[in-house]
Amino acid sequence: MKHLVMLGAGHAHVHMLSTLAAQALAGVQITLVAPYPRQLYSGMVPGFVAGNYTLDQCVINVAPFLVNSGVQWLQRSAVGLDADTRTLTLDDGSTLHFDVLSVNTGAVQNRQKIEGMMPGAKEYALFVRPIETFGALWPHVVDLAQSRSLRVAVIGGGAAGVELSCAVAHRLKTSSVTLVAGDAPVVANYPQGVQARIVRALRQRRIPVIQERAIGISASEVSLGNGGQLACDVPIMAIGAQAPAWLQGSRLALDAEGFLAVDEFQRSTSHPTVFGAGDVTSRVDRPAARSGVYAVRAGVPLAANLRAVLAGVEPRPYQPQAKTLNLLACGEQYAIASWGNWSAEGRWVWWLKDRIDRGFIEKYSGPAQA
Numbered sequence: 001m002k003h004l005v006m007l008g009a010g011h012a013h014v015h016m017l018s019t020l021a022a023q024a025l026a027g028v029q030i031t032l033v034a035p036y037p038r039q040l041y042s043g044m045v046p047g048f049v050a051g052n053y054t055l056d057q058c059v060i061n062v063a064p065f066l067v068n069s070g071v072q073w074l075q076r077s078a079v080g081l082d083a084d085t086r087t088l089t090l091d092d093g094s095t096l097h098f099d100v101l102s103v104n105t106g107a108v109q110n111r112q113k114i115e116g117m118m119p120g121a122k123e124y125a126l127f128v129r130p131i132e133t134f135g136a137l138w139p140h141v142v143d144l145a146q147s148r149s150l151r152v153a154v155i156g157g158g159a160a161g162v163e164l165s166c167a168v169a170h171r172l173k174t175s176s177v178t179l180v181a182g183d184a185p186v187v188a189n190y191p192q193g194v195q196a197r198i199v200r201a202l203r204q205r206r207i208p209v210i211q212e213r214a215i216g217i218s219a220s221e222v223s224l225g226n227g228g229q230l231a232c233d234v235p236i237m238a239i240g241a242q243a244p245a246w247l248q249g250s251r252l253a254l255d256a257e258g259f260l261a262v263d264e265f266q267r268s269t270s271h272p273t274v275f276g277a278g279d280v281t282s283r284v285d286r287p288a289a290r291s292g293v294y295a296v297r298a299g300v301p302l303a304a305n306l307r308a309v310l311a312g313v314e315p316r317p318y319q320p321q322a323k324t325l326n327l328l329a330c331g332e333q334y335a336i337a338s339w340g341n342w343s344a345e346g347r348w349v350w351w352l353k354d355r356i357d358r359g360f361i362e363k364y365s366g367p368a369q370a
Helices: 011-020 042-050 111-117 131-147 159-171 192-204 292-297 299-310 347-363
Strands: 002-007 028-033 038-040 059-061 071-074 078-082 087-090 095-097 100-103 151-155 176-180 214-217 221-224 229-231 234-237 260-262 274-276 281-283 325-330 332-339 342-346
Touching: 002 011, 002 095, 002 299, 011 028, 011 299, 038 131, 042 131, 042 159, 042 325, 042 347, 100 299, 151 159, 159 176, 159 192, 159 325, 192 325, 192 332, 192 342, 260 274, 274 299, 325 347, 332 347, 342 347
Parallel strands: 002 028, 002 100, 028 071, 100 274, 151 176, 151 234, 260 281
Antiparallel strands: 038 059, 078 087, 087 095, 214 221, 221 229, 325 332, 332 342
């Protein structure tokens, strides 16, 4: 029997798991390695922070997919990989040998690396990743805000930082929120028209933006690159994520930032028995393909290609769309949409985002997929 190891329960693997009960893989032993019994959908986390959703409304349970699927679930994480010997090392010291490995773990926030840039971050900051831990800790912040006003600093000027700033401001109405955006403009990777809408949205919600880097964190302050100090009770770490440390030394081809380099088949450019999807990967032909939007859509072609190679059939290329619809929540039931250089905003955009997000959860909470 061939052994397929699925590392992580990200969006693409959730789709693969949803197909197995209805369409089993003959002659294949499957092991799922994932530390959590459910997946918290990142697209709905700002809505959860804002109070628009309960935590249970934002999760996909993995366990139901394992019934009658023949999949063995190991509730563990990877700490090492040798792609040459096809060996995966887990956090309990055990090892797994695989014939085919599929990686869909998502990126991480490397606490050690961030601590080097911002001393005190490991002790005092609330990290957005792992997202399951953030989801468990956020209600404690809400409870604390019931007894006194909080000074919240969201560190990171990307889309996650913007959405979380708006969400926190909406939920904790008696507290103050400041966005520490760093050197670059807020959402610098978006077109100027979208940037203008976002800056206006932050201003309307009375969220000051500090264009300085955070260089240190203490129990009551965030130290800034210009020598200033920002009073802060709750620093939320929303800076860009990094590749998992275990990819280093794996012998896999990686991009300049340490992410798994994959080709148009979502296959490692150095080891054809290793596949990957989502935020942990980098398409060598489309570097911009490392994003949550592509991760959601990569599930169908990844499942098809895994089935193909395990059956001895050539995989098919997957070409992500050149443009994607991006929807940024603004705290209350209001959102900003962008498609290339086009953009719009309003309650109707939030309604569209809400419909898409709920539809994604519902899709993987029902019967098995064909």
